[in-house]
Amino acid sequence: MNKKIGIIIGIVLLAFLVIGASSAGFLDFLGGNGTADNDNKTLVVGFDAEFPPYGYKDDNGEYVGFDLDLAQEVCDRNNWTLVKQPIDWDAKDSELDSGSIDCIWNGFTINGRENNYTWSKPYIDNKQVVVVKTDSGINNLADLKGKIVETQKDSSALAALEGDQKSLADTFKTLTQIADYNTAFMDLESGACDAVAIDIGVAQYQINQKGSNQYKILDEEISSEQYGVGFKRGNDELKDQVQKTLDEMFEDGTVEKIAQKYNTYGVPGSLITK
Known part of the structure; x- marks a missing residue:
């Protein structure tokens, strides 16, 4: 009788271990806690979908723009997946604080907000x-x-x-x-x-x-x-990696090349190159 009970208990414990491992894997896929904490090498960029040429929806219904192109290149160079997340601009702070997005990258003004976010270097005047x-x-x-x-x-x-x-x-x-x-x-x-x-x-x-x-x-x-990429205050690790990649893109001419796609909107002439 005791032997049977021991076998049953063993089976139950094994079942819990399997369920626990599966749940952990699922949470890891979501980024550990179901939010955009970048552990799964996904960069979730929050942006206003009606703010061309930095972020907007084109005639094909695709989200495009200078800032989204920059974000895509940063992700490609770091083997990250870019998630373009349109947001209610009035709710941008709550989206960032909750972890729903990793950063705000959308013609985002630094001036007057210097102490509200962890910022990249300014790249647009x-x-x-x-x-x-x-x-x-x-x-x-x-x-x-x-x-x-x-x-x-x-x-x-x-x-x-x-x-x-x-x-x-x-x-x-x-x-x-x-x-x-x-x-x-x-x-x-x-x-x-x-x-x-x-x-x-x-x-x-x-x-x-x-x-x-x-x-x-x-x-x-x-x-x-001046425009910059805004991260949650204290998220220096992600900011530093994005900035390092942006610096490389400026140095090898990639930023200028992307800006030329938006020449009619004056983007190349607004770049801050130093």
């Missing part, structure tokens, strides 16, 4: 500009007095207009925050707003898509900023 209809009669920033101006929520243009350029914004009839720049350009086309404050790369993309004769970019810029 970006400008914020104003787009108006060509026949609007608006030719400079002073002409925006009494006008309806739109910009994206939590954007660098908004930060400038609420910060160093607040005196300019105070002359507007209204400064309206919208969810994305596609909506802003529809409003500009319909006459619901008079101008859009926007990143120059995104502005050039939108103008090229809708017809270069219909809109113009004012010569005076609102501000300029």
